[in-house]
Amino acid sequence: MIDSVSQCTTTTSATLTIITAKGLILLLSPTPFILIFLPFGNSLRIQPYCVLVHTVCLITTAMAADCGDFAEPWLIAHNGGLLTAEPIPTMRIISLNTNGIRAAARKGVFDWLPKQDADVVCIQETKAQAHQLEDEIFHPRGYHCYYVDAVKKGYSGVALYAKQEPDKVITRMGCDEFDDEGRYVEAWFGKLSVASLYVPSGSSGEHRQASKDRFLDYFMPYLQSLKRKRRDYIICGDWNIAHKEIDLKNWKANQKNSGFLPHERAWLDKLFDEVGFIDAFREVNQEPDQYTWWSNRGRARENNVGWRIDYQIVSPRLKGKARSASVYKDEWYSDHAPLIMDYDLD
Numbered sequence: 001m002i003d004s005v006s007q008c009t010t011t012t013s014a015t016l017t018i019i020t021a022k023g024l025i026l027l028l029s030p031t032p033f034i035l036i037f038l039p040f041g042n043s044l045r046i047q048p049y050c051v052l053v054h055t056v057c058l059i060t061t062a063m064a065a066d067c068g069d070f071a072e073p074w075l076i077a078h079n080g081g082l083l084t085a086e087p088i089p090t091m092r093i094i095s096l097n098t099n100g101i102r103a104a105a106r107k108g109v110f111d112w113l114p115k116q117d118a119d120v121v122c123i124q125e126t127k128a129q130a131h132q133l134e135d136e137i138f139h140p141r142g143y144h145c146y147y148v149d150a151v152k153k154g155y156s157g158v159a160l161y162a163k164q165e166p167d168k169v170i171t172r173m174g175c176d177e178f179d180d181e182g183r184y185v186e187a188w189f190g191k192l193s194v195a196s197l198y199v200p201s202g203s204s205g206e207h208r209q210a211s212k213d214r215f216l217d218y219f220m221p222y223l224q225s226l227k228r229k230r231r232d233y234i235i236c237g238d239w240n241i242a243h244k245e246i247d248l249k250n251w252k253a254n255q256k257n258s259g260f261l262p263h264e265r266a267w268l269d270k271l272f273d274e275v276g277f278i279d280a281f282r283e284v285n286q287e288p289d290q291y292t293w294w295s296n297r298g299r300a301r302e303n304n305v306g307w308r309i310d311y312q313i314v315s316p317r318l319k320g321k322a323r324s325a326s327v328y329k330d331e332w333y334s335d336h337a338p339l340i341m342d343y344d345l346d
Contacts, residue, residue: 089344089345089346090323090342090343090344090345091119091120091342091343091345092116092117092118092119092120092340092341092342092343093118093119093120093121093122093194093234093236093312093340093341093342093343094113094116094118094120094121094122094338094339094340094341095121095122095123095124095196095236095237095310095311095312095338095339095341096109096121096122096123096124096310096333096334096336096337096338096339097123097124097125097198097237097238097293097310097334097335097336098123098124098125098126098127098333098334098336099125099127099334099335099336100125100126100127100128100334101123101125101126101127101128101133101138101157101159102127102128102132102133103334104333104334105137105138107331107332107333107334108331108333109333109334110137110138110140112331112333113140114140114141114142116338116340118161118163118340119162119163119164120160120161120162120163120187120194121143121159121160121161121162122158122159122160122194122195122196122197122236122237123158123159123160123161123196124157124158124196124197124198124237124238125156125157125158125198125238126147126149126156126157126158126159126182127154127155127156127157128147128149128154128157129149129153130147130149133147140161142163143161143162143163144161144162144163144164144165144166145159145160145161146159146160146161146162146169146171146185146187147159147185148171148182148183148184148185149182150180150181150182151180151181151182152181155181155182156181156182156183156198157182157198158182158183158184158185158196158197158198158237159185159196160185160186160187160194160195160196162187162189162194164189166187166188166189167188167189167190168187168188169185169186169187169188170184170185170186170187170188171184171185171186172184173218173219173222174222175218177211177214178200178215178218181200182198183197183198183199183200183215184196184197184198188231191230191231191232192231192232192233192234192345193226193231193232193233193234194233194234194235194236195233195234195235195236195237196236196237197235197236197237197238197239198237198238199212199215199216199219199237199238199239199240199241200212200215200240201240201258201259202240202258202259203257203258203259208258209258212240212258212264213263216264216267220267220270220271220275223235223271223275223277224275226315227275227276227277227315227316231315232314232315232317232318233314233315233318234280234312234313234314234315234318234343235277235311235312235313235314236311236312236313236339237310237311238293238309238310238336239268239309239310239311239313240258240259240309241259241260241264241265241267241268241309242254242259242260242265242307242308242309243265243268243269243272243279243308244265246288247290247291247307247308247309248260248291248306248307248308249289249291249304249305249306249307250305259307259309260307271313276315276316277313277314277315277316278313278314278315278316278318278319279311279313280311280312280313280314280318280321280322280325280341280343281308281311281312281322281325281339281341283319283320283322284322284323284324284325285325289304290308290327291304291306291307291308291327291337292306292307292308292309292310292327292336292337292339293306293307293308293309293310293335293336293337294306294307294335295335296335301332310336310337310339311339312325312339312341318343321343321344321345322341322342322343323341323342323343323344324341324342325339325340325341325342326339326340326341327339327340328340
């Protein structure tokens with residue numbers, strides 16, 4: 001089972017492909033390389049003996065020397081000399097519907113978050129007003145934090161945390177009905193925009209489905225207008241629609257339920273197939289049973305009876321930039337799980 005695949009360029013301009021699998025590293029390159037390492041925490045420990053098969057190096061022996069701490073993520077020996085290999089610039093973005101950020105804090109989400117080294121964190125359903133989030137726990141060290149509240153207390157709300165201070169922050173889309181519900185915040189970084197989005201849920205009744213449909217009617221032209229701008233977009237959040245049958249466990253039983261209605265799925269079809277936006281997760285993971293939300297009823301989470309309704313959707317020019325994607329389920333902070341994605345943004 002392959003754990004990850006990445007590329008880097010050495011100081012001699014050689015392009016390498018690094019594959020990690022079951023704790024080993026395989027190095028693919030145009031020319032033979034003799035030595036590679038396994039990381040142990042923040043230290044790199046050289047593995048001096050490898051089996052060379054054409055252009056593949058496979059580590060076969062245990063650690064032999066401690067090389068201390070290095071800033072470079074890869075250290076490679078070539079023709080007897082050590083070279084540092086610089087990675088392609090990456091950006092890590094985490095999206096999470098907290099279903100109440102104060103409840104998620106009590107469950108430990110802010111203990112987990114700093115360990116993820118995310119560049120941007122997009123949060124939905126904060127269910128809190130700004131004055132209720134003045135505690136330093138809601139302003140993680142090293143991040144610029146932006147909260148957008150709903151007028152209605154204890155309802156909706158989004159947030160965005162960024163390591164780099166944004167050039168600009170947008171908190172309204174231009175539609176009072178949904179702007180007053182705190183559903184969108186966008187941060188600009190050069191020509192890249194990252195947004196946290198919370199699409200209305202229609203599951204509580206016909207009036208809420210009608211609101212969701214109005215939102216979709218408004219948001220499609222909004223997305224089309226973004227496409228025409230000279231910017232790239234990564235729009236993260238709870239879109240409250242499972243796109244295809246693969247995206248929820250019991251699709252047959254849910255065809256008449258909000259979140260999997262034919263017109264909702266057709267809306268995403270149009271966004272992807274006609275407008276040209278991309279479901280970044282499915283670029284790198286086409287496996288079934290990849291869910292991000294589970295009902296609190298029954299044993300849905302235990303049995304992985306879930307829905308994939310949390311997305312990171314990117315504009316057309318970012319096609320192919322997704323590098324990896326994972327759904328974190330080792331600990332639970334909400335009825336949603338964090339969606340973690342890395343992008344190559346060279």
